[in-house]
Structures are given as structure tokens and as C-alpha cells.
Amino acid sequence: MPELPVEIWEDRLNNEFSNLKNLKVVQPDSIIWHENNVELIINIKAIGFVLGLDGNPMNLMPKTHHKIFLKINRSFPYPGGIDFAWQSSIFHPNIHPVKIASTRELGTGYICLNVLKQWSRLSDLENTVKALQKLVENPNPDDPLKYDICMKAAEYFKEHTIENLKDRFNLEDKDADEGDDDDIIVIDD
Numbered sequence: 001m002p003e004l005p006v007e008i009w010e011d012r013l014n015n016e017f018s019n020l021k022n023l024k025v026v027q028p029d030s031i032i033w034h035e036n037n038v039e040l041i042i043n044i045k046a047i048g049f050v051l052g053l054d055g056n057p058m059n060l061m062p063k064t065h066h067k068i069f070l071k072i073n074r075s076f077p078y079p080g081g082i083d084f085a086w087q088s089s090i091f092h093p094n095i096h097p098v099k100i101a102s103t104r105e106l107g108t109g110y111i112c113l114n115v116l117k118q119w120s121r122l123s124d125l126e127n128t129v130k131a132l133q134k135l136v137e138n139p140n141p142d143d144p145l146k147y148d149i150c151m152k153a154a155e156y157f158k159e160h161t162i163e164n165l166k167d168r169f170n171l172e173d174k175d176a177d178e179g180d181d182d183d184i185i186v187i188d189d
Helices: 006-023 125-137 149-161 163-168
Strands: 036-051 063-071 082-086
Touching: 006 036, 006 125, 006 149, 036 125, 036 163
Parallel strands: none
Antiparallel strands: 036 063, 063 082
């Protein structure tokens, strides 16, 4: 895989991390630099749901804080240079978290999101974090991951809309006052 010269790679990452700090999704002391990669945890705020203690989808609980592990390799920003793993529990058709509440099942952390699958050297972490926030609040039950928990989530979200759940739990969109004019653009190489 192609690699940027070390100095340029480090500058690019420092710029990316600066943008993430401005979004308030990463703390400076959580970034761990290794010789050939960097690891960090992203904390995003988005209205999602987790299974209740009994594991019954009819007893979902709202969850607004989510953790995603990132490992950025030396081949970043090229495709394959970054790995994402969903760390916190979530009940979602397009996310198979590492921790699955109310079950003994271990997850993969896999996130089904086009921005991640179509990563290019022009992609950036700021837009990716925004896309992850949108994914949490906009599950796609018509294209679930092929894991039991994701298939159950797809069935559930086909019958129960996020808007209905927000009403049920008296939740408001976190960005309702800020406007929603940030478009996510994926540019292929």
C-alpha cells in the first residue's frame, strides 16, 4: 500500500485530530501514537437505542453517547489505512458492536457505512464522524448486517420509526437548533 512520508503523515493526522477536538469528540490524552499507527477513541453524541436488561427489543432504552475505536495505520489516508470498531452497546441494523448488551454474544465492531467502505485519500475524519452520527439516528432496516442482533434490529426498525421512539422517550434532536446543512461528500479516487 502507498504511504505518505512520515512527516506529512504526522502533519495530516495532527490536522485531523485538531478538527476532531473542535467537534469535541476526542480528548488529546486519548490519542496513542505508536511507530506505525495511532489509536484513539471517538465519543459521539447521537440518539440511538440499546436493548433493556431483559434483552427484549420492546424494552429499548435510549442511549446518546457512543464510543468508536479507531486505528490509523501508516497507509492512511489511502484506502485500508484506517480501521473503525464500534465499542459501545447499540441496537442497530447497520452496526454490530463489540459489546452487545443483554446477551453473551460478542460482536465484531463492524459498521456498515458507505463513507467507510468507499474511503479515499480525500476522505477525512471530521466528515466521517458526522456520517457516523447520522447513521446512529437513521438506521437502514432494509440493508442489515447478517448478524442475529442486527437482523432483529432490522425487524424492529421496520415497524418502529426513530421519530416514534424519540416521541415515546420525549427525546429531541441534538442538532435541531443548529440547522442541518452539512452534507457528507464521498469522493472516489
